[in-house]
Structure formats: C-alpha cells, structure tokens
Amino acid sequence: xxxxxxxxxxxxxxxxxxxxxxxxxxxxxxxxxxxxxxxxxxxxxxxxxxxxxxxxxxxxxxxxxxxxxxxxxxxxxxxxxxxxxxxxxxxxxxxxxxxxxxxxxxxxxxxxxxxxxxxxxxxxxxxxxxxxxxxxxxxxxxxxxxxxxxxxxxxxxxxxxxxxxxxxxxxxxxxxxxxxxxxxxxxxxxxxxxxxxxxxxxxxxxxxxxxxxxxxxxxxxxxxxxxxxxxxxxxxxxxxxxxxxxxxxxxxxxxxxxxxxxxxxxxxxxxxxxxxxxxxxxxxxxxxxxxxxxxxxxxxxxxxxxxxxxxxxxxxxxxxxxxxxxxxxxxxxxxxxxxxxxxxxxxxxxxxxxxxxxxxxxx
Numbered sequence: 440x441x442x443x444x445x446x447x448x449x450x451x452x453x454x455x456x457x458x459x460x461x462x463x464x465x466x467x468x469x470x471x472x473x474x475x476x477x478x479x480x481x482x483x484x485x486x487x488x489x490x491x492x493x494x495x496x497x498x499x500x501x502x503x504x505x506x507x508x509x510x511x512x513x514x515x516x517x518x519x520x521x522x523x524x525x526x527x528x529x530x531x532x533x534x535x536x537x538x539x540x541x542x543x544x545x546x547x548x549x550x551x552x553x554x555x556x557x558x559x560x561x562x563x564x565x566x567x568x569x570x571x572x573x574x575x576x577x578x579x580x581x582x583x584x585x586x587x588x589x590x591x592x593x594x595x596x597x598x599x600x601x602x603x604x605x606x607x608x609x610x611x612x613x614x615x616x617x618x619x620x621x622x623x624x625x626x627x628x629x630x631x632x633x634x635x636x637x638x639x640x641x642x643x644x645x646x647x648x649x650x651x652x653x654x655x656x657x658x659x660x661x662x663x664x665x666x667x668x669x670x671x672x673x674x675x676x677x678x679x680x681x682x683x684x685x686x687x688x689x690x691x692x693x694x695x696x697x698x699x700x701x702x703x704x705x706x707x708x709x710x711x712x713x714x715x716x717x718x719x720x721x722x723x724x725x726x727x728x729x730x731x732x733x734x735x736x737x738x739x740x741x742x743x744x745x746x747x748x749x750x751x752x753x754x755x756x757x758x759x760x761x762x763x764x765x766x767x768x769x770x771x772x773x774x775x776x777x778x779x780x781x782x783x784x785x786x787x788x789x790x791x792x793x794x795x796x797x798x799x800x801x802x
Contacts, residue, residue: 441504443468443626444489444594449498449508451484458484460650461498466594469624471617473637476647476673482630483598485647489628490596491515502593513542518592518625522599524583526571532558532582533567539590557589560619577608584616588623595620595627601636613640634674638662646670662721667802671719678720678768681801684710693798698764700742706798715801722771724795727758727780727787741790744768746781756780760789 444466451459459481466472474482487493489500491512500508507515518539526535533554540550558564561581571579580600587595597616601609617640620627631637637644638658645655646669654666658674665671672679682697693710695702695718704718747767748759756779758770770789772780781787 440467442466442501443470443503444628445499445501445504446485446489447499447501449485449488449495449500451481451488451493451495457650459488459495462650462652463498464645464652464655466626466628468626470642471620471627471629471640473641473644474628474630474647475632475634475637475644477632480647481650482632482647484650486596486598486628486630489594490517490519516590516593517596518587518590518594519596520580520583520587520598520600522602524571524579524600526579526582526586528571530570531567532563532569532571532574535571535582536585536589539586543590553589553591554585557585560588560622561585561615576604577612580604580612581615584619588619588625592625595623595625597627597629599631600629601631601633609636616640638675644674646673648673663797665719665797665799667800668717668719669802671717671797671799676722676769676771678722678725679717680766681715681717684712684714684716684798686712692793695798700762700764700766702796703793704796704798705794708798710798716798717801719797719799720768720791720795722757722769723755724791725768725770726790727760727770727772728790729781729785729787741788743786743788746783746785746787749779749781749783760787762789 442465446462446464448461448463450461474485476482484493488495491510495508499506536554536557537550540553561584563581601612604612613636641658644658644661645652648669654661654670661670661674665674668679671677680697682695684693685696686694691705693704693706695716697718702718710716742762744760744762746758747761750757751774754774755771756774759767760770761767
C-alpha cells in the first residue's frame with residue numbers, strides 16, 4: 440500500500456552544519472507517528488521539509504505517491520499546528536478557524552458548517568465570538584487544532600503543540616489529541632522532545648539524534664529492545680553500563696564485566712569474549728532487598744549498594760543506590776502506602792532476572 444507520507448533520502452545542510460543526514464521515513468494511512476529527539480537533532484527540520492517551509496538539498500517528499508518537494512506549502516494539502524499556535528489576535532475564534540477555508544474560496548454556508556463541526560470536535564462550542572486574548576492556553580491550542588483540521592488535510596503536522604501548557608493540561612490534551620486523530624483517521628506527524636508524550640500517544644516513534652533517525656518502532660518495541668545506548672537512555676529511565684563480554688552462558692545469555700561490576704544479561708549478539716557492549720536495566724526491573732548472609736558475588740547474584748535517596752513519586756518510590764566506583768543506579772518499587780523497603784543509608788542488594796537485563800552494541 441502506498442504510504443500517506445514518504446521521505447526518500449532527504450538531506451539538508453546549512454553552510455557547514457548538516458541539519459539532516461540522508462533520511463528515509465514512511466507514514467502509513469491513519470497512523471500517528473512521532474519524531475522524537477533532543478533539541479538540535481533534526482526533527483523540526485524534517486517536519487518543515489514535509490510542510491514545504493524548508494527546501495531539501497537532496498531527496499524526495501511524497502504524499503500518497505505524488506512528489507511534492509517542489510510544491511509551495513499551500514499546495515500540499517497539509518494542516519499544521521505550530522508550537523506557539525500563531526493565532527490571529529484581531530480575529531475571533533470562528534474567524535481564525537475559517538481562515539484557511541476563506542483562502543480556499545469555500546462558500547459561506549459551507550464555511551459555517553465546517554467551522555461549527557471543527558469546534559465541536561475540539562469541544563469549543565460557544566466560543567465562536569471570543570478573541571484569542573480571552574482564551575486559556577489550552578483553549579488557544581484547541582483553536583489551532585480546529586484551524587488545522589477544518590481544511591480536511593491529507594496529512595496533519597504538529598510541531599511540539601503541547602510544550603507551552605502546564606503538566607495537568609498537557610496530560611489532558613494528549614488524550615484529546617489522540618482521540619481526535621483516531622476520530623478523523625488523518626495520518627499525523629508529531630514532533631516532540633518529550634518521551635512521555637511519544638510513549639503514551641504514538642502508534643510509531645522515529646527516534647532522532649544528530650540529524651539521523653537512529654531507530655523506528657512502536658513505543659513498546661523501543662522501550663523493550665533499544666537498538667543502542669542513546670535510544671535506551673532517551674526512551675524511558677534506564678541504568679546503562681558499558682563493558683566487555685567475558686563469557687557466553689545459555690543461548691542468548693552473556694556475562695559482562697562493566698569495569699569490575701559483573702552483570703548477567705541477554706541479547707541477540709553474537710559476541711565473543713572481549714567484545715565491547717552496553718547493558719541496560721530498567722529501574723522497575725530491579726529487585727531491592729536486604730543482603731542475605733553469605734550472598735554470592737557472581738553475575739547472577741546481583742550487586743550490593745547503599746541507598747542514597749528515596750523519592751516518593753505518587754504511584755512509585757524511586758531509590759538512588761550507590762554501587763561504588765561512581766555508579767548510582769535508579770530502582771523503582773510500587774508505593775503501596777506502607778513504609779519504604781529500605782531507608783536512606785541502608786545497605787541493600789540489587790538483583791534482576793537475566794532476561795530483564797539487555798545486552799546491546801556499545802554504540
């Protein structure tokens with residue numbers, strides 16, 4: 440099936456700075472795809488190339504098989520929501536939403552009907568006569584969304600639309616945008632640096648770093664099987680150590696020496712003794728207990744440490760445990776209302792199942 444959006448070898452340079460290395464990406468019909476990465480990774484450049492605001496130095500942009508990289512933005516049939524919404528302050532809500540339709544010379548009756556429908560979808564009925572200055576941040580964001588969807592775009596582009604909202608409103612708007620996208624069925628590309636937004640909203644995530652897409656997959660796939668150390672540390676919380684393989688255990692199991700710390704984990708490999716690797720252990724996959732008398736010291740026996748901090752985070756407690764040699768790991772436990780499993784200053788042992796410790800290439 441022809442993708443709704445396809446980038447083929449798109450590249451962009453500004454002087455001596457490569458903003459986007461050769462990049463390819465496909466977005467299927469009806470999918471919500473996130474471009475996720477830190478500032479300066481190339482995600483907004485990619486979105487602006489799709490929108491037509493930036494001309495690529497090489498490559499192709501295709502929408503449903505038709506090449507559009509030579510077309511101006513207004514001829515690409517796209518809806519876009521900017522980080523700062525870009526509402527016209529001298530126009531009412533209804534006039535802001537209708538602006539794109541007026542530019543397309545849609546008739547008056549059709550404009551009124553489509554504006555009413557768009558405002559209903561974003562739950563702003565009754566706000567038609569207000570001006571942007573009389574709206575909250577969340578309401579302004581809804582107006583920007585309504586303006587983008589009222590033109591019935593072939594593709595919706597969202598450039599960090601939630602970054603200006605407070606945490607509670609941002610969380611609410613995630614659900615609303617996801618529900619709206621599912622209702623409309625419009626393929627959507629959403630740019631963000633917020634991993635939680637990507638993990639909770641996306642059908643698929645393209646993780647970007649230094650002008651490249653380094654891994655693409657579902658949120659769960661990226662979390663459970665990161666391709667490299669950068670993805671592991673950027674998607675969710677992770678304890679990451681680098682070291683070298685010392686031995687192979689059961690099929691897919693590896694013993695790793697991470698600077699004197701013996702760790703047992705699993706990974707695709709294949710590796711041989713001496714190969715450099717990284718090991719990734721998520722905080723919620725570690726068990727924190729009091730050290731048992733006579734506990735072993737091998738890679739299957741976990742590691743001892745000292746609790747430096749215990750942070751209450753609502754549904755969980757986050758422990759910061761010092762293991763020595765400058766290492767501090769995070770460990771999560773469910774906060775059930777009782778006392779913490781360990782007090783600050785306590786000596787504890789951290790253990791995990793080998794299948795919960797991922798061995799990946801040290802890249």
